[in-house]
Amino acid sequence: MSNAAPAHTVATLDVLLAEPRGFCAGVDRAIEIVEKALTKFGAPIYVRHEIVHNTYVVNDLKTKGAIFIEALDEVPAGATLVFSAHGVSRAVQQEASRRGFRIFDATCPxxxxxxxxxxxxxxxxxxxxxxxxxxxxxxxxxxxxxxxxxxxxxxxxxxxxxxxxxxxxxxxxxxxxxxxxxxxxxxxxxxxxFPKVREPKQQDICYATQNRQDAVKLMSPQVDVVVVVGSPTSSNSNRLAEVARKLGTPGYMVDSAADLQAQWLEGCQRVGLTAGASAPEILVTQVIERLKALGAVSVQRLAGDPENVKFPLPKGLRMDTTEEL
Missing domain, CATH: 3.40.1010.20 (4-hydroxy-3-methylbut-2-enyl diphosphate reductase, catalytic domain)
Known part of the structure; x- marks a missing residue:
């Protein structure tokens, strides 16, 4: 007779998948800039700061030849440099220009x-x-x-x-x-x-941040727990978990499927799943597989507005007619 503990599973569980979730147009563009620069100019490509705040994305780009740095003196003369999606100060822009790097700016528009x-x-x-x-x-x-x-x-x-x-x-x-x-x-x-303060004509909080938070607000009352796929450094991912908690639903963040803890699901019948704007869909798929291993029997997608925003690449990386031939 075996003394091994039984596998830790939860009761039958349904998964509600938020829409929209995951990559936004700014993140898509930033990653594409690094990948196209690697294709066009070869490795290594230097990136100031994490291109987006996601461990999986950064590690994937490292395997392709991206080197992530914080100080410009880590970049050799004549190298190709990409500014991250978060933007940089004028001082960094000016120093990079002065050093003569080939620069591509992946700052979100x-x-x-x-x-x-x-x-x-x-x-x-x-x-x-x-x-x-x-x-x-x-x-x-x-x-x-x-x-x-x-x-x-x-x-x-x-x-x-x-x-x-x-x-x-x-x-x-x-x-x-x-x-x-x-x-x-x-x-x-x-x-x-300050009653005279000038407010933006349109709020600065981006459409993707707004949409993902709205989706969590819709989802949270329908579930027992919310799981957010996103890295600890990701501001927008952290906010999604906070939104759930403020609505009275436990909210947890996972950087990968391995971070998902079975005890979060104990006594739950429905789990809500979403992803921050810098988290790739492959991580969502892996978390769903982990949830199935823990007892999830169905995955339902909540209705949500589709996002069709697309930002152009910078000059020098766009495919023109000549490059396509």
Whole structure:
């Protein structure tokens, strides 16, 4: 008679799959830039910071010849350099140009839009309040568009602590991957303290972040637990788990199927599954297989709006008629 413990399974489980989930247009474009640069110029291709915040994606690109660096002095003269999807400061752009690298900018166009707005309004004499997380590369890139005059707030409490030089010309900008609800609360606090503040015509939080959070809001009341596929460094993935928890549904993040813990599913009949904007679908598939091994018997896709956004590649990597022949 064997003393081995039985395999840990849960009761019959249904999986609800959020729509939309996973890669957004900015992430698709950033990864494609690195892959096309590798094809056109050969390995190695240097990438400043993780191209997107996902362990699987970064490791996959490493095997293809990408080298991820933080400091430009790690890049040899004449090399090809890609800026990550999060964007970089003017100082980094200028140093890279000065060093003579072949540069491809994979900054998400929606982040670039924020940079352009900051540059435009700064010329008109505006100071800025940026809603975002200190230390995140996107925040560092946006704040680095100017030499000063951008005040970072991470919470409603932060709004009371900032000291702009004046309040007549203040504008709000936002990290693109924040919680929509949290950002709205902070923006309201800014408006209450600085009634003349200029708000963006369209919110800076990107369409993909909004759509994935909306999908989790729809899904959470229908399930017992929400699992988010995404790396710990991914801001938008973390926000998805937070959205579930704020609605009263336990929310967990997994970087891979191996991270999924059977005890999260104990007593559950339905599990909701989604993925952050930097997480590839192959990881979702692997998590579904792990859920099936733990007792899941069905996978249903929730209805959601399709995303058809596509961003063009930079010059030098686009397929022209000559390259296609």
């Amino acid at each position: 929606l982040v670039t839009k924020v940079h352009v707005e900051v540059a435009k309004l700064a010329k008109e004499g505006y100071e800025f309040i940026m809603i975002g997380h200190k230390g995140h590369p996107e925040v560092e890139g946006t704040m680095g568009q100017l030499d000063g005059g951008i005040h970072l707030v991470d919470s409603v409490a932060d709004v009371a602590r900032i000291t702009p030089a004046q309040s007549d010309k203040l504008a709000v900008v936002t990290q693109t991957t924040l919680s929509v609800d949290d950002a709205a609360d902070i923006a309201a606090a800014i408006k209450a303290r």
